[in-house]
Amino acid sequence: xxxxxxxxxxxxxxxxxxxxxxxxxxxxxxxxxxxxxxxxxxxxxxxxxxxxxxxxxxxxxxxxxxxxxxxxxxxxxxxxxxxxxxxxxxxxxxxxxxxxxxxxxxxxxxxxxxxxxxxxxxxxxxxxxxxxxxxxxxxxxxxxxxxxxxxxxxxxxxxxxxxxxxxxxxxxxxxxxxxxxxxxxxxxxxxxxxxxxxxxxxxxxxxxxxxxxxxxxxxxxxxxxxxxxxxxxxxxxxxxxxxxxxxxxxxxxxxxxxxxxxxxxxxxxxxxxxxxxxxxxxxxxxxxxxxxxxxxxxxxxxxxxxxxxxxxxxxxxxxxxxxxxxxxxxxxxxxxxxxxxxxxxxxxxxxxxxxxxxxxxxxxxxxxxxxxxxxxxxxxxxxxxxxxxxxxxxxxxxxxxxxxxxxxxxxxxxxxxxxxxxxxxxxxxxxxxxxxxxxxxxxxxxxxxxxxxxxxxxxxxxxxxxxxxxxxxxxxxxxxxxxxxxxxxxxxxxxxxxxxxxxxxxxxxxxxxxxxxxxxxxxxxxxxxxxxxxxxxxxxxxxxxxxxxxxxxxxxxxxxxxxxxxxxxxxxxxxxxxxxxxxxxxxxxxx
Numbered sequence: 001x002x003x004x005x006x007x008x009x010x011x012x013x014x015x016x017x018x019x020x021x022x023x024x025x026x027x028x029x030x031x032x033x034x035x036x037x038x039x040x041x042x043x044x045x046x047x048x049x050x051x052x053x054x055x056x057x058x059x060x061x062x063x064x065x066x067x068x069x070x071x072x073x074x075x076x077x078x079x080x081x082x083x084x085x086x087x088x089x090x091x092x093x094x095x096x097x098x099x100x101x102x103x104x105x106x107x108x109x110x111x112x113x114x115x116x117x118x119x120x121x122x123x124x125x126x127x128x129x130x131x132x133x134x135x136x137x138x139x140x141x142x143x144x145x146x147x148x149x150x151x152x153x154x155x156x157x158x159x160x161x162x163x164x165x166x167x168x169x170x171x172x173x174x175x176x177x178x179x180x181x182x183x184x185x186x187x188x189x190x191x192x193x194x195x196x197x198x199x200x201x202x203x204x205x206x207x208x209x210x211x212x213x214x215x216x217x218x219x220x221x222x223x224x225x226x227x228x229x230x231x232x233x234x235x236x237x238x239x240x241x242x243x244x245x246x247x248x249x250x251x252x253x254x255x256x257x258x259x260x261x262x263x264x265x266x267x268x269x270x271x272x273x274x275x276x277x278x279x280x281x282x283x284x285x286x287x288x289x290x291x292x293x294x295x296x297x298x299x300x301x302x303x304x305x306x307x308x309x310x311x312x313x314x315x316x317x318x319x320x321x322x323x324x325x326x327x328x329x330x331x332x333x334x335x336x337x338x339x340x341x342x343x344x345x346x347x348x349x350x351x352x353x354x355x356x357x358x359x360x361x362x363x364x365x366x367x368x369x370x371x372x373x374x375x376x377x378x379x380x381x382x383x384x385x386x387x388x389x390x391x392x393x394x395x396x397x398x399x400x401x402x403x404x405x406x407x408x409x410x411x412x413x414x415x416x417x418x419x420x421x422x423x424x425x426x427x428x429x430x431x432x433x434x435x436x437x438x439x440x441x442x443x444x445x446x447x448x449x450x451x452x453x454x455x456x457x458x459x460x461x462x463x464x465x466x467x468x469x470x471x472x473x474x475x476x477x478x479x480x481x482x483x484x485x486x487x488x489x490x491x492x493x494x495x496x497x498x499x500x501x502x503x504x505x506x507x508x509x510x511x512x513x514x515x516x517x518x519x520x521x522x523x524x525x526x527x528x529x530x531x532x533x534x535x536x537x538x539x540x541x542x543x544x545x546x547x548x549x550x551x552x553x554x555x556x557x558x559x560x561x562x563x564x565x566x567x568x569x570x571x572x573x574x575x576x577x578x579x580x581x582x583x584x585x586x587x588x589x590x591x
Contacts, residue, residue, distance in 0.1 A: 009392075016125075016168060020118035023163035028156035029192035036191060036241050038137045039233075039294075041286050042090030049535070050092060051099055056535055057082040059362035069107045070114050077121070078359070084115075084122025085130040089138050101141060108135070108142060109150060116157040118164075125168045126177030128161050129184025133237075136191050155192075162188035162195055170205060173330065174213060175220060176227050182206045183234045190241050199247070206238060207250025214256040218263030219307030221331035223324070225267045226280030228307065229288055232260045236294040261297035264288060266306035269345035270318040275309060276343065277322050277375075279334030279357045281532050303413065310413060312420045315447025316347040321439075322375075323411045323424050326386050332402035334359070334370075337384035339406050339426045340439045341375035344450060344560065349506040350488040352376050352560070356530035361537055367400070369530050373484060378437050378454050380481045380549070381470075385428030385437070404431070419444040425455075433479055434458045434466030435549060449561035454483055458552040467552060478548025483556060485514065485543040489529045493541050495522075502543050503563070511563035518556035520547035 049056060053065025058078035064071075074080035082088075086108075092100040115122055122131065135142070135158055143151060162185065169181040182205050189198035213220055213231075220228050235257050239249050267275050272289070273282030301311075308324025321342040327335045334357065344352040355374035358365025368374060372384035379385075388400040406428035414421045425438035438455040456479075458464045470479055487493055492505040499522060502514040516522060527542035545556060 012171065015171070016123050017118075019167040020123035020160075020164055022118075023167065024116070024118045024156075024160040026159055026163040027194070028152070028159040029162075029194050031155065031193055032136075032139065032191050033193050033196075034191055034241075034244065035139060036137055036187065036237075036244070038093060038141070039237055039240070039290075040087075040090040040093070040134070040137060041284050041290065042088075042092070042094035043284070044091070044094045046088070047091035047093075047095035047100060050088065051095065051103060054535070057088075059358070059360050059365060061535055068110045070110050074121075076363070080121045081124075081127060084111075084120070085127045086134040087130060089134040089142075093138050093141055096141075101144065104138070105142060105146070109153065112153050112157045116153070116160065118160065123164060125165065125170075125172035125181035128164055129169065129172070129177075129181035132158065132161050132165065132184035133180070133187050136187050158188065158192065159195070162192065162198065166198055166201075169202075174209075175222055175331065176231055178209055179206070179213075179231050179234050182209060183238050186238050187241060190245050190247075199245075203242065203247070203250060203253075206235075207252040210235070210250070210256035211252040214259055215307075216259070217305065217307050218256075218259035218261070218301075221327055221329075222278060222334065223308050223327050223331075224278045224280040224334060225264075225274040225276075225307070225309075226283050227334075228260060228267070228280075229264060229274060229283050229291065232257070232264060232295070233287060233291045235260070236291050240294060257295050258297055258299070261292055261295050262299045262301040263306040264292065266301040266311050267309055267320065268318075269320065269343065269350065270313070270316055271345050271348045271350060273345075273350070275320040275322075276354045276356045276531075277309075277338050277341070278327065278336050279359065279370075281356060305411065310411065310422050310424070312422055312441065312443040312450075313447070314420060314443050314445055317443065317447030317450075318345050319343070319422075319441065319443055319450060321422055321424070321441065323409065323422070325407060325409050325426070326402050326405045328402065328405060330401065332405075333399040335386070335402045336370045336375065337372040337386035337402070337405075337428070338375040338377065339385050339409060339428060340424055340437060341372075341377035342439075342441065343376065346447075346506060346510055346512070346562075347508055349490065349508050349510070351491060351504060351506065351512060353486050353488050353529065355486055355528055357532070358530045358537070360532035360534075361530060365528075365530060365537060373482070374486070376485050377439070378456070378481055378483050380429045380433055380435060380437070380456065381479050383429065383432065385426065404428075416442070418442060429456075430463055430466070432466065433470045434463040434468075435479070436463070448566075449559060452558045452560070454556045454558075456481060456549045456554040464552055467549075478550045480546070480548050481554075483520070483545040483558070485545075485560075486527050486529075487541050487543065489538040489540040491540070493524060493543070495524060510566050512560055512566075513563055514543055514558060514560050516545055516556065516558040518545070518547065518558075520545040520556055 055062040060075045092104045165185040172178040172181040186202035310321040310323040312319040358369035386405040389403040406426040409426045411424045422441045435456040440453040442451040458467045504512045529538040
């Protein structure tokens, strides 16, 4: 039997449906005890697109002007999940005018009429928690101009969802879904008349989940930086509403905030965006700063790894490296085969990037974004350093978990006279090809150069036998490998010095040069930049160093350095006026 049709998934959906229909029988709340302030930050551009009739959810764009959202046929389960989670309320509230309010009201009361009796795909614990938070935070925006009948329907539907969270909140998948469910229940208990009895159970359960899910590095099992930010944001919101009600969060809740804050500072590039690994994007502009300010925590991470990531920073340059095994089990539903991949940002300008999560552009892009070639690291024989298993249901959506992941990732970091050094290695290619990938990075003290070395090495006799077997399969022609350097779309790139170097111009005016030493060929190839909040992926370029491993040890040296005539301090005044409607397609890349 396929995992997606397993009895656990089926039983969970049956229980959700049963408790959703029972929950609507509860006596509705009569109003709000207190009204939490809106704390979410949405995309103004997405709000304007919705007003124009362009619905963009989970990688699908549906043009349906003058059409209620619930009349659309969802292209897939992810599309339905995003619509029923109501996070789009943030985008309409970001627009905030009368037209945006009217559309939000039409869609919300349309949902109540169609699904408010406990039917439809939106009755899962995580989606219900997300929806309850948005309804409460934007209640003033939504209820303005509504009559008593409409208000009564709103409170009845909100009360039913609260009861559903009481029954099923703890059954949400661990991680962000469960934090959403429990925070939604806490919000409802603190805000709605007659729901006060749910405050203490929700407060206690949220603290228990913090103790269970937040590790000593301030990380979560998925290793997704943007998801960590979302969890942190939920915890700061919960802390704020408890403080406003003169209640104190649990010690585990406060400890989690204290652990996560310095980790997020470590995972932030010099431009303010997060490292884009394991399904995460750079984060909504302003959300990280807002959450850190709300937490009141000003601590910074001590030396070492943060949630399995290493950081090198000097001058105005930041380098973030995925320096731990990918997540495993259920936590790997959005995991990437990105071990030893790195990103580099200079000032406000990303230079070397990961392709990112394609989840906002459909399943094909999502799968491609998870592969090793979509990261700035070494790919051997076209294989990823971890593989995707057969699809299975995780929460409300279907996904492939990672399998055959690297089991051993060794890391050393140090401060040398020349700069800041990272050394790491992983065994993701050892089971098949017998080769360990090791990477050394040295960032100069002024941040103007990054010296890199990549090694493919057979370390012991069993590994050498696997390498010999792999060589026999290719008739001793060598195992092909590629070192990928994906570039941000705003980077202008050109081959220099008769193809022996690459120059990269940033919009700030900085010029970076890549040079290399080794038996490899240099090429510029198409790439893609995947970032949620846009209507389409963006076409970009990647630098690829291609070679063949012929012996038990192969080494390639390369450097990324600012051109000598690049000023020490660049006054970066270029504006970032992006057109979210432009992008690329698979056909563009294969043209």
